[in-house]
Amino acid sequence: MGSSAAGDSGERVERAAPDRRNRILDAAERIFAEHGYHGTTLRQVAGAAEVKLSLLVYHFESKLRLYVSVFERRQYVNDERLRRLTVIEDLTAPDAVERVVRAFLDPVVELAEDGRWYRRLVLREAADPSSQDRPVIGTLFDPMARQFIAALRVALPGKREGFYEWAYLFAVGALTQSAFDDRLSSISDGTISDESNPGAKADLLRSFIVAGLRHG
Known part of the structure; x- marks a missing residue:
């Protein structure tokens, strides 16, 4: 009986460890998003x-x-983006640009409230000049970025030099900035309510980026 009790205790410790680790990562995601890498302490x-x-x-x-x-815990989002990109059979099709944009945006949009702090954190890291000193953007994001840029070259051929790289970065900016819903109240007339139509912002974001790509 003593051995069984000890075994049960060990199992509880094993179950608790991942939960505790995720609790730390949840807290870290929020604190880093609020204060940045240099402004956060352990x-x-x-x-x-x-x-x-x-x-x-x-x-x-x-x-x-x-x-x-x-x-790294959120890297499954980038993996899903690439998976959706690779299943686009014809990058020269009339709707290819829309499909590329959806592959890029939707896995992040689908995080919903759970991904709010993550998107803010990505924006902070991408805008931080010292980010090159950390193995995040270059290691976890740039390989994906290069594949999306290559897809855009096929879907939208003939654009001027530098267009595809800048267009990708502008799309990143629009996506990450969309996490800051709290600013709406200070710049609107009070009639905006994302809660009444939760898909409206995502639809606007997609169309905004597609229009920029097509007409830029």
Whole structure:
């Protein structure tokens, strides 16, 4: 009986460890998104996750390792983007641009509320001049970016030099900025309500980017 109790205890520890790790990553995603890499401390994250600092260090060793782990946990989003891109059979078809844009946007849009802090964090990292010192954008995002840029070259041939690279970066900016819904109230006349039509913003975002690509 003692052996069974010990076994049950061990199983509970095993189940608790991933949950605790995810709680730390959830807290880190939010704190890093709010304060940036340099403005965040491990002690802040530990407090937000309600764990001891020593436990956080045990799991992640350093702030950089924790920061990269936040992005690595979300890498399934980029994997899904690439999967949807690769199933586009004909990049010269009339609707190819729309399909490329959907492959790029929809896996992020589908994160919904769960991905709000992640999108803000991506915007911060992409806009931070010191991001080149961290293995995030260059390692986790740029390989995907190059594949989308190559697809746009086929779908929209003949654009001027630099168009495809800048167009991709502008699309990233529009996507990540769309996470800041709280600004709407300060620039609108009070009639905007995303809650009444949750798909409206995503539809507008797609059409905005497609129009920029086609007419830029």
